[in-house]
Amino acid sequence: MENRRVWCLLGALAFVVSIASIMSAVFIGACSCGIETAAGSQVPMKCFWTERTVLFVSIIPAAIAACQIFIKEKTAGYISAISLLICSVVIILITCDKGIGVCDGEGMNCKIMAICVRLNMVFLAVISIIQLFYAGKRRNIPKRGF
Numbered sequence: 001m002e003n004r005r006v007w008c009l010l011g012a013l014a015f016v017v018s019i020a021s022i023m024s025a026v027f028i029g030a031c032s033c034g035i036e037t038a039a040g041s042q043v044p045m046k047c048f049w050t051e052r053t054v055l056f057v058s059i060i061p062a063a064i065a066a067c068q069i070f071i072k073e074k075t076a077g078y079i080s081a082i083s084l085l086i087c088s089v090v091i092i093l094i095t096c097d098k099g100i101g102v103c104d105g106e107g108m109n110c111k112i113m114a115i116c117v118r119l120n121m122v123f124l125a126v127i128s129i130i131q132l133f134y135a136g137k138r139r140n141i142p143k144r145g146f
Helices: 002-027 046-057 059-068 074-095 109-137
Strands: 034-036 042-044
Touching (some): 002 059, 046 074, 059 074
């Protein structure tokens, strides 16, 4: 039963980190100003789109982490840990300049949001790597057969 508790604890910790990433995108947010076009209208800066993308893509690892609490099979544990690792790497790439990126100005909200999201996703990647190693040690719980 101890193995099950550790797996549930890692899943709950991954869920909390994913929710923290969503909350940092919601509460810190992007820059409030826009870019003026040649026609005189305002369009959002790229940090706005980074915030929106992080907000919606961070729902995927939160859902996976919530489902991890109920996982009992070894293969499902591997798949969920690998998918968490992939999601965290994708979200890190979205906030970098290789992805959508954020503004270049110092001290802007989008820079702070990107740092918070990256730290959360690095922590989520570490949790998922621990889960990968831990999933190899787990025993399959046999299904009841007659």
